[in-house]
Amino acid sequence: MKQERFWETKPLVDLSEQEWEALCDGCGKCCLLKLEDEDTQEIVFTNLCCQYFELNICQCSRYPERSKLVPDCLDLRSNFNECLPWLPSTCAYRLLANGEPLADWHYLISGRRESVHEAGVSIRSYALSEETASDDIDDHILSDWRP
Ligand code: SF4
Numbered sequence: 808m809k810q811e812r813f814w815e816t817k818p819l820v821d822l823s824e825q826e827w828e829a830l831c832d833g834c835g836k837c838c839l840l841k842l843e844d845e846d847t848q849e850i851v852f853t854n855l856c857c858q859y860f861e862l863n864i865c866q867c868s869r870y871p872e873r874s875k876l877v878p879d880c881l882d883l884r885s886n887f888n889e890c891l892p893w894l895p896s897t898c899a900y901r902l903l904a905n906g907e908p909l910a911d912w913h914y915l916i917s918g919r920r921e922s923v924h925e926a927g928v929s930i931r932s933y934a935l936s937e938e939t940a941s942d943d944i945d946d947h948i949l950s951d952w953r954p
């Protein structure tokens with residue numbers, strides 16, 4: 808049966824919990840550690856992902872308890888306006904909030920979960936666990952990459 812394109816007919820605020828979760832493309836970019844400049848509030852991303860991120864499957868290993876385990880891990884839906892400025896430009900939630908369509912590689916369009924990785928959009932090929940970070944976090948800044 809053809810899946811209804813619910814994201815094209817409903818605004819984000821009207822999505823069911825299941826629909827909201829289904830929108831995530833599995834890129835993992837929001838689980839990268841970020842640094843904020845105290846003076847300019849500019850945010851840069853690092854190539855370090857949260858210790859609970861499982862790189863082989865590109866998913867959080869402790870999703871139901873994530874906010875308890877990592878206080879900085881904000882529930883996206885209930886903190887959407889706060890998160891929107893730093894969400895990656897490829898993020899499905901950001902795209903829809905800006906009135907843009909999902910990308911062709913999004914699994915809801917392609918029909919395949921692997922397409923986000925094949926398109927080089929996910930962090931799977933370059934991220935390292937924060938547990939393996941070098942002493943100087945600046946070494947990990949993704950200088951040519953912005954949300
Ligand atoms: S950046 Fe957006 S689409 Fe990518 S994993 Fe995070 S919430 Fe999902």
Ligand code: SF4
Binds near residue numbers: 837838873877
């Ligand atoms: S707890 Fe899970 S969802 Fe939160 S940042 Fe870590 S890996 Fe990502």
